[in-house]
Amino acid sequence: MTEVVLQTRGISKAFGAVQASTEISLDLRAGEIHALIGPNGAGKSTLIKQIAGNLAPDSGTVQFLGRDVTGLGTVARARMGLGRTFQISALAMEHTVLQNAVLGALGARGGVFRFFRDVMRNRELTEVAMQALERVGLQDQAATRTAELSHGQRRQLEVAVALTLGPRAFLMDEPMAGLGAEGSKHLTGLLDGLRAEAPILLVEHDMDAVFALADRISVLVYGRVIATGTGPEIRANAEVRQAYLGAEDAA
Ligand SMILES: Nc1ncnc2c1ncn2[C@@H]1O[C@H](COP(=O)(O)OP(=O)(O)OP(=O)(O)O)[C@@H](O)[C@H]1O
Numbered sequence: 001m002t003e004v005v006l007q008t009r010g011i012s013k014a015f016g017a018v019q020a021s022t023e024i025s026l027d028l029r030a031g032e033i034h035a036l037i038g039p040n041g042a043g044k045s046t047l048i049k050q051i052a053g054n055l056a057p058d059s060g061t062v063q064f065l066g067r068d069v070t071g072l073g074t075v076a077r078a079r080m081g082l083g084r085t086f087q088i089s090a091l092a093m094e095h096t097v098l099q100n101a102v103l104g105a106l107g108a109r110g111g112v113f114r115f116f117r118d119v120m121r122n123r124e125l126t127e128v129a130m131q132a133l134e135r136v137g138l139q140d141q142a143a144t145r146t147a148e149l150s151h152g153q154r155r156q157l158e159v160a161v162a163l164t165l166g167p168r169a170f171l172m173d174e175p176m177a178g179l180g181a182e183g184s185k186h187l188t189g190l191l192d193g194l195r196a197e198a199p200i201l202l203v204e205h206d207m208d209a210v211f212a213l214a215d216r217i218s219v220l221v222y223g224r225v226i227a228t229g230t231g232p233e234i235r236a237n238a239e240v241r242q243a244y245l246g247a248e249d250a251a
Pocket residue numbers: 015018020038039040041042043044045046047
């Protein structure tokens with residue numbers, strides 16, 4: 001049986017009268033990209049936040065690497081190897097590309113440094129950071145100020161920062177947002193190669209990227225998973241077409 005790396009069981013979350021998650025049970029298996037799609041406001045970000053530990057579910061559990069992590073915060077989950085990229089960039093724009101990657105490596109490992117320059121002199125951290133930059137193809141930009149990167153390069157850097165954890169799983173919230181065709185293609189290739197290293201739970205509105213990449217797709221509508229399956233299964237699903245894809249086709 002395929003190893004389940006990350007799993008939610010019956011997760012529910014309400015904001016006042018809005019039921020943002022209803023009994024959501026899904027799993028992320030070794031080696032896969034599992035995409036989470038659904039209309040605006042369906043509850044995708046809310047689910048990611050509960051898996052990452054930013055938001056506590058009202059009920060249900062999150063299991064990571066066979067352990068119940070529902071009571072753990074984001075830092076503890078990250079240190080276990082839950083890597084994440086964000087919908088809105090969390091990079092330090094005035095720092096260089098390498099400094100951002102080193103800060104990621106430091107965050108993952110902990111360690112006490114009085115001065116930032118001491119962090120940058122730490123051989124282990126800089127090596128981990130450089131390796132991550134090489135993986136995403138940003139090694140030549142290591143000394144560039146992050147603010148000078150293109151939007152697509154910033155997305156690559158976010159993946160590199162997540163890679164410094166040595167992640168066992170990735171959560172990615174709309175990595176393709178704002179990228180042009182060329183940038184999306186490049187990032188699609190990068191994610192395609194990453195899945196063997198750590199499976200990816202991918203929230204994405206770019207349907208071309210989703211159907212090109214995803215081994216499985218779950219469709220969220222009004223806080224409920226209405227279907228999970230392969231790309232062809234999801235395309236053929238009548239309920240999905242009516243609730244979501246049909247509406248996109250018509251648009
Ligand atoms: N902190 C909050 N307080 C109140 N309501 C919230 C909060 N966060 C989300 N919601 C509501 O929960 C529902 C799900 O929102 P969520 O952002 O998870 O959807 P989404 O699928 O990620 O949307 P999008 O595709 O637009 O990013 C929405 O109705 C939203 O207004």
